[in-house]
Amino acid sequence: MDEKITQRSVWEKISAKLSKRSLWMLHYCTGCGAIELPPTMTARFDMERFGINPMVTPRQADILLITGYLSVKTLKRVVLTYEQMQAPKYVVGFGSCTINGGMYWNSYSTMKSLDRYIPVETYIAGCMPRPEAIIASFNELINKIDRGEANSWKDYYNNYNFYKENQEHTFEGPIETYNDIKADAALFNIK
Amino acid sequence: MNTVLWIVFLPILLFVIGTFMLGYSRKYVARIERRYGPPIQQVFYDIFKLMSKKTNISHGWMHDFAILMLLGGTLLTMYFVPVPGFHFFAQYGDMLVIMYILLIPALGMALGVGETANPNGSIGISRALMMLAGYDIPFVLTFIGFAMINHTTSMYELIQVQQAGGFAGWGLISQPLLGIAALIALQGMLGEKPFEVMVAPHEIATGPMTEMGGKFLGIMMIQHAISIVVELTIYINLFLGGAVNWFDYLLKLFILFTALISVNAVFGRFRTDDAVRFMWKIPLPLAIIGILFIIF
Numbered sequence: 133m134d135e136k137i138t139q140r141s142v143w144e145k146i147s148a149k150l151s152k153r154s155l156w157m158l159h160y161c162t163g164c165g166a167i168e169l170p171p172t173m174t175a176r177f178d179m180e181r182f183g184i185n186p187m188v189t190p191r192q193a194d195i196l197l198i199t200g201y202l203s204v205k206t207l208k209r210v211v212l213t214y215e216q217m218q219a220p221k222y223v224v225g226f227g228s229c230t231i232n233g234g235m236y237w238n239s240y241s242t243m244k245s246l247d248r249y250i251p252v253e254t255y256i257a258g259c260m261p262r263p264e265a266i267i268a269s270f271n272e273l274i275n276k277i278d279r280g281e282a283n284s285w286k287d288y289y290n291n292y293n294f295y296k297e298n299q300e301h302t303f304e305g306p307i308e309t310y311n312d313i314k315a316d317a318a319l320f321n322i323k
Numbered sequence: 324m325n326t327v328l329w330i331v332f333l334p335i336l337l338f339v340i341g342t343f344m345l346g347y348s349r350k351y352v353a354r355i356e357r358r359y360g361p362p363i364q365q366v367f368y369d370i371f372k373l374m375s376k377k378t379n380i381s382h383g384w385m386h387d388f389a390i391l392m393l394l395g396g397t398l399l400t401m402y403f404v405p406v407p408g409f410h411f412f413a414q415y416g417d418m419l420v421i422m423y424i425l426l427i428p429a430l431g432m433a434l435g436v437g438e439t440a441n442p443n444g445s446i447g448i449s450r451a452l453m454m455l456a457g458y459d460i461p462f463v464l465t466f467i468g469f470a471m472i473n474h475t476t477s478m479y480e481l482i483q484v485q486q487a488g489g490f491a492g493w494g495l496i497s498q499p500l501l502g503i504a505a506l507i508a509l510q511g512m513l514g515e516k517p518f519e520v521m522v523a524p525h526e527i528a529t530g531p532m533t534e535m536g537g538k539f540l541g542i543m544m545i546q547h548a549i550s551i552v553v554e555l556t557i558y559i560n561l562f563l564g565g566a567v568n569w570f571d572y573l574l575k576l577f578i579l580f581t582a583l584i585s586v587n588a589v590f591g592r593f594r595t596d597d598a599v600r601f602m603w604k605i606p607l608p609l610a611i612i613g614i615l616f617i618i619f
C-alpha cells in the first residue's frame with residue numbers, strides 16, 4: 133500500500149485535497165438507520181460543513197450509504213445502483229448488519245457481509261450508530277481520500293469476477309445489470 | 324486589443340462571480356436554517372470534483388453535443404449583455420436577439436435529456452418548458468413596454484437613458500408595475516423557489532440532471548453559475564439603471580441576488596400548474612396594466 137501512496141503525482145495530491153471537500157451522498161435506507169440521517173443533515177450536526185450533501189440520483193453521487201440489513205431483493209437494487217455511480221465512488225456500510233449480519237445473523241433472507249458483493253470503503257459499527265458516528269466515519273473517509281488510500285472502488289473493476297460470482301451465488305442465477313464493467317474499465321483506463 | 328481581452332476573460336470573470344454567488348447563497352440559506360453551512364468556495368470544490376471524475380458515462384453523441392449547446396448558448400447570451408466596460412457585441416444584438424438566444428440553453432438541455440431516456444428527466448424538461456411559457460411572456464411584455472417608452476430595443480441605449488435620468492430614471496422607479504412583474508418573472512427564470520418545479524429533487528430526482536454525472540454535471544454547474552449572473556445582469560440593465568462601474572455592478576448584483584434567495588429560502592415549492600397559473604395571474608396582468616399605462 134505504501135508504495136502506491138508514494139507514487140502519487142503532485143497533481144493527484146492536489147486533486148485529492150480539493151475533491152475530498154465535496155462528497156455527495158446517496159443514502160439507501162431500507163434498513164433501520166434512516167432515522168439517524170435527518171439530524172446529521174440538519175441544524176444539529178450539519179454535515180454540509182464538510183461539503184457532504186445528500187443527492188438523489190446515483191449518477192451524481194460519490195458516497196453510497198447503506199443503512200442496515202439488505203435482503204436478497206434489495207441487494208440486487210444496491211448492485212444496480214452502485215454500478216450506475218461514477219467512479220471514484222465510496223460505499224459506507226452503516227450498522228452491524230452490513231458488517232456481519234448483526235441481529236439478523238440467523239435470518240434466512242438477509243445478507244451477512246456487504247463487502248462480498250460490492251467493495252466497501254468504511255464501516256460504521258453500532259446498532260444503530262448515532263449521528264456523531266456517521267460524522268466521524270465521514271471524516272475518516274475524507275482523511276482516507278486525502279491520503280490516497282480510498283481506492284476500494286478500483287477493486288470492483290479489477291476483481292469483478294470475485295464480486296460477480298458472489299452476487300450470482302446469492303441470486304442463484306445470472307444478474308442482469310446495465311453496465312459492462314470490464315468494458316468500462318478498459319474505456320476509462322482504470323488500473 | 325481591449326475587446327479581445329474582454330472576450331477572453333469575461334466568461335472566466337462571470338464564472339468566478341457566479342460560483343461565489345452560488346456559494347454565498349448556500350451559506351445564506353444554511354444560516355437561515357440555523358446551520359453553519361459550507362464554506363463560500365464550496366461550489367468550486369463541487370465543480371472540481373465533478374470535472375475530475377474518473378468515469379463519465381455518456382448516453383450517445385446527442386448527450387455530449389447538447390451539453391456543449393447548453394454552455395455555448397449561455398456564453399453567447401453573455402456576450403450580448405453589456406456589462407460595465409464591455410458592450411462591444413451589444414451594438415450588434417439588441418434585446419430581441421437576447422430574448423431569442425436565451426432559449427437556446429433550454430432547448431439544448433431538452434435534446435440531451437431526451438437522449439438519456441430517463442423518465443424523471445423528461446418530466447423535468449416538460450416542466451422546464453411549462454415554466455418557460457409561464458415566465459417568458461411577462462418578461463417579454465415588460466421589455467416591450469420598456470422599449471415603447473424609450474423608442475429603442477438596444478439594451479445599451481436603455482442603460483444610457485436610465486443613467487441620464489439619475490435615480491428617478493431607473494426602470495423600477497419610473498415603471499414600477501413593469502419592474503415588479505419582471506422581478507417575479509426573474510425568480511422563475513432563475514428557477515429559485517417557489518418556482519423550482521424543474522429541479523424538484525424530492526419529486527423527480529433533480530429532473531434534467533438525473534442522468535448527468537461527472538463532467539456533464541460539472542459543465543452544467545459552470546453554465547448555471549454563468550447564467551445566473553447573466554440573467555441578473557439583464558434585470559439590472561433594464562430596471563436598475565445598469566451599472567457605471569464594477570463596484571456599482573457587483574453591489575447591485577449582490578443586493579438583487581440576496582433579495583431573490585431570501586424569498587427562495589423561506590418558500591416551499593409550487594406545483595407546476597400552480598406555478599404557471601401564478602405567473603399568468605400576477606406578473607402577466609401587472610405587465611399588461613403597465614403597458615396600458617404607457618399607451619394611454
Ligand code: SF4
Binds near residue numbers: 230235236260
Ligand atoms: S444494525 Fe441494528 S439498527 Fe442497523 S439495520 Fe441492523 S438491526 Fe437495524
